[in-house]
Amino acid sequence: MNSHVKIDAAPVPFIDVAAQRARLGNRIDEAVARVLAHCRFLNGPEVTEFEGKLAAFAGAKHAISCSSGTDALAMILMAWGVKAGDAVFCPAFTFCATAEVVPWVGATPVFVDVLPDTFNMDPASLEAAIKVAEREGLNPKAVIPVDLFGQPADLDAILAIAKAHGLKVLCDTAQGFGATWNGKRTGSFGDATATSFFPAKPLGCFGDGGAILTDDDDLVPVLKSVREHGQGVDKYENVRIGMTGRLDTIQAAILLEKLAIFEDEIAARDAVATRYNAALADVCTVPVVDPRATSIWAQYTIRLPHGVRDGLAAALQKEGVPTAVYYRIPMHRQPAYAHFPAAGNGLPISEQLSGEVISLPMHAYLDEATQDRVIAAVRRALAG
Known part of the structure; x- marks a missing residue:
């Protein structure tokens, strides 16, 4: 290794999105041009294609694309009916979006400590947090383990604790999508997984984007309804409180090219x-x-x-x-x-x-x- 480094060299990019853009070259331009040609900027064919390929990559039955990783988390809590009086357990050492969505639905985030080596949720602290929630009269409802900095949380321990206490498991793999746990990709664990395609993420689009992965057949239509203003038979029947949570077709087209590499x-x-x-x-x-x-x-x-x-x-x-x-x-x-x-x-x-x-x-x-x-x-x- 050469230790004689020129201090006046050009700055090092912290994350080099431009280098990836150069590698993909015309593939991105052509993908965007196809969307501009067909003009289906919402719910276009690239969205469906991307969802299928994303689910296959992760080893999940279903992928539901959406507008951001934060909205993915919120959509899942909304679809589960998480509400006031419920406790949702989140690691304290993470980005705010993990906990931010919990008060959105009226529930209470309960913070859990992390492990000193992996920086991920400490199962022993989760057990302690569940006791705190029960003492405060909250209903333990769900846990959101985060795959911090790229590696999965201790899913063996967390899934076992969740089963023992009847908790839903919402895996937040916004930073860990593509990693594995016991040889299986993130996105194939728990009751549902949320991920993000923020441009700085390892799999990022050219704006905001996210996705939900799940094997729960019954959850999928509810999530799709939540994503489209809580629609029922069509967009003018509203059967639940929803949001505008779609992934733009142009972003799906870009993500298809990025997923390929x-x-x-x-x-x-x-x-x-x-x-x-x-x-x-x-x-x-x-x-x-x-x-x-x-x-x-x-x-x-x-x-x-x-x-x-x-x-x-x-x-x-x-x-x-x-x-x-x-x-x-x-x-x-x-x-x-x-x-x-x-x-x-x-x-x-x-x-x-x-x-x-x-x-x-x-x-x-x-x-x-x-x-x-x-x-x-x-x-x-x-x-x-």
Whole structure:
């Protein structure tokens, strides 16, 4: 590895959407042109085709595309009839969308701590949170495990706890779609799965988009009704409260082209993470992947001793290497959510991680020379 890196080199992209765009070239242009030609901008044929291919990729019976990952989560809760008095268990160390949708339907998010190695929901803390909810007179209704930074939560343990307590399982794989647990893709676990196609996601569109995956035949017509204003026999009969949750046909057309190269990109991301891990393990705490899982490395996130992170970020910025922090404030400390209940003991791991984690550039088009530049910059900064 060459440690003599030019500090005046061009900045490294944190996520390089443009490199993927260059690879796909005319395929994207032609896909969009086909939609412009047929003018079926909503519910066009590409939407149906994408849903079929997405379900096949994930190993799920059904895929229902929608307008965003957040709306996917909300649509599922609405279809299940989650309501006031119900408790929905969410990890505290995640993006706000996971918990945000729970108050939308009048229910109460109850925050759960995470594990220090995988950053995913701690099954023991989930058990504690269920007891807290019951003491507060709430009805334990559902759990939303998040596949944070690209790898699945401990689905063996969480599914067992959910079964014991009669909880619905809504898997949030917005950051983990394409990863596996015990050899099965995310999207094929629990009662339903929500995912996101936000442009920065490993499988992203050119705007907002999302999808729901499920094996529940009875849930599908309800979700489709919710997606279209709660329609019944047609759009002018409204049999339930719904929303406008469709995926635009142009976005489906773009996603079809991206899905075709997704396997290649997953392998490329894993190769980057493998090199990062080998080169950085002696200077920081590198990510750990559960042996039952694979990760798609939506983010490559390291841990540093408390108080070191900001100095590393500043040093890397001077060398043109961007960083990001996911997440500086855990959900149970966010002003909008601090009044909701949480598992006992203050969720110490979520508190600790929020002060220690930092993410490095990660995408499928990060060549070895650029990886080496990132690695050398991190090592120089931490050595100083």
